[in-house]
Amino acid sequence: MKTCKLLIVGAGAAGISAALAAWDAGCRDILLVDRASQPGGILPQCLHDGFGLAKYGKELTGPEYVMRLMEKLNRTDIVFLPKTEVLSVSGDQSAVLSRRGVVERLYFGQMILASGCREKNIGALCIGGTRPAGIFTAGQAQERINLRHQDLGDEIVILGSGDLGMIMARRFTQEGRHVIAVLEQEAHYGGMARNYHRCIEKYSIPLHCRRTVREIHGKGRVCGVTVEALDSGEREYVTCDTLITALGLIPERELVRGLEDREWLFLAGNCSRVHDLVDSAVAEAERIGRMAGRRLSV
């Protein structure tokens, strides 16, 4: 029977940090699992800098931040299992793990869920019109552009002005694409002021508040959207070939649905609540990791 003392699901910033803290608290026999082939979660696709000001006193890029965490991880005997999906978790403190050629059941003493977030998508919005190609969530677009070097389109409308929406507006602009507008339904942009200055103002990208997309047009590919000004009700057709949705993040906890109250389960990082800054996700994860580690080392 396969066992480990501490199972950590997700090797993003939170998962790695929780693992390190548990190790430092004296826990041995830690298994860190991630479906991706690389550690770091969302960070490897964040090529911009702006990570780690609180923790390291300077601004690192996402991959640099991961490198720092991995340097520490490599000095421990924490086992990192990449390309492995945690399929299910049961009340008897076991999990089913799946990877190429292997499906196995693992019993654990404690578990830290560090599974991050998923993005809210267009499906949730009940927008009228067609459902053509050319609609991406901001995170999906970021991964395609930064890691796969794909070309998504020329004329971009971005729906949602959270950090992700603003960062992607800058990214498309840097790639030589035309960001027609970033639209925000609230009266104020959604993300941090820092990102507004660095991504929107600096590149003079139009950001319109109190506006939303009401209808999507196009048969094969997006060819335009109907934009409504929420205060006047006025509508206008905007020609574009790509629609990026930055509608916010939802903590990903499906794996432990119905088990949330078990005393062997901890949540850390973005799956517990959305952290705007990686340092805050890490601080939380370290606290959780220490707690779980202490319990297990006695």
Added chain:
Amino acid sequence: MERCDVAVIGGGVLGCFAARELSRWELDITVLEAREDVCTGISRANTAVVYPGYDHRPGTWKAEICVAANASFDRLCEELDVSFDRCGSLMLSFGPHADAVLQKKLRQGRENGVPGLRLLSAEETYRMEPSIAPGLSSALFSPTAGTVNPWQLGIAACENAVQNGARLRLNTCVVAIDREEDGFLLKTNHGDIHTRAIVNCAGLAADRVQELLHPPSVRIIPTAGDYLVLDKNSAGRPVHILEYEPEEKAKGLTVVPTVEGSILLGPTERENGVDYATAETGLTRVRELSARLLPELDLGRIIRSFAAVRPNPQHPDGSPIHSFCVEHPEERFWSLIGIKTPGLTCARELGFHVTKQLAKELAAEQKMQFNPKRRGIRRAHGLPWEERRLLAEQQPDYGEIICLCEDVTKAEVLEAIRRGAGTVDGVKRRIGTGMGRCQGARCEQKVAALISEVLGLPESSVLKDGPGSEIVRAAHENV
């Protein structure tokens, strides 16, 4: 020139079943489908209900075949290895107007021979479905109603037809029909085909296809309907199909607990069915009705909206037609025109009906070795973990998860591609990738990459759905 005995025009659920029924006979069959895949039209956007048959006037052919089709649905789905949930339905009334409608349906149903129909009191109904809104007056319970995944049913029928010798030609649109000696000449965008007989199942275009050779007898007037889909594991999910009959003179709402575990809500009725585009007003209406009927339902769990197009048949003078139009304008030319609800339920029966007569006209012999069984793609999801382990040991790709929401493995995606899925949505229709709460945000790229790998296309040529739906562009791919 290519020749066949029967050309089936249109690869929707009706064309697929016509082909399957025809393939029981010693006939050379070709299915001609204009799009890149089968079941991309009406058959992919509908209510997914296998109706019991109380909606139709007693004595009509529609009533007769609907009841018969429903009765044989378990066997059909077993043969084709498609999930079917005979969950039963409740038609719900909140007042005198709807009570009268229920009474009428009960009478009709009994006369039509629908088994097990019962009128329930409000208390009985609440015991069966506690999340229905207060104020219920009565309900019509129909234990034989069920739900099936419509496009998977059609795809299964098509695969079975091909297994039994039928040919499928995709991306082939019939643009003209000429009469020839011993049959017809079909002109398509990909060459001419000589055929001895035609079965026209062109869905929304069936009237126009018949008119390529014959004067108009039925016209299709499309109208649209909007739907919403709620995520799996949603609180307040009913166990039965609910049909809400409102008191006011307006279209009600059908709530379907789908075989996939999601909840389907809809449809509305509105003008202008073009391009399967949803209307905001329609979606709002579905939300309102859903909240009214099932107050506990968390509409924050909506994961998708879509629209359907109804092929409403009319006489050339504009009066509506209520029966199924099976047109037979001349020997060996059959058309199914304007087949609305319950066309999905009756797809096999309609195919059977046309085939029976066509086989006679062509003096065909029954095949000795017809195999009615088709195996679906082996799913890992839902298996006990020990079985998944064995599966992954035998086929390593069963260990790799591609779609996280719906738990679909690489092995299943590859098999879907092998069976003919050439687009991201084609894979979705066969195996469910991208149907869940993230709507493909996390698997679309992986599926596209697999299609690109298997079919040897650059990723920039992989389509999401129909023509012109390339997902990424060629420029600096894979640098």
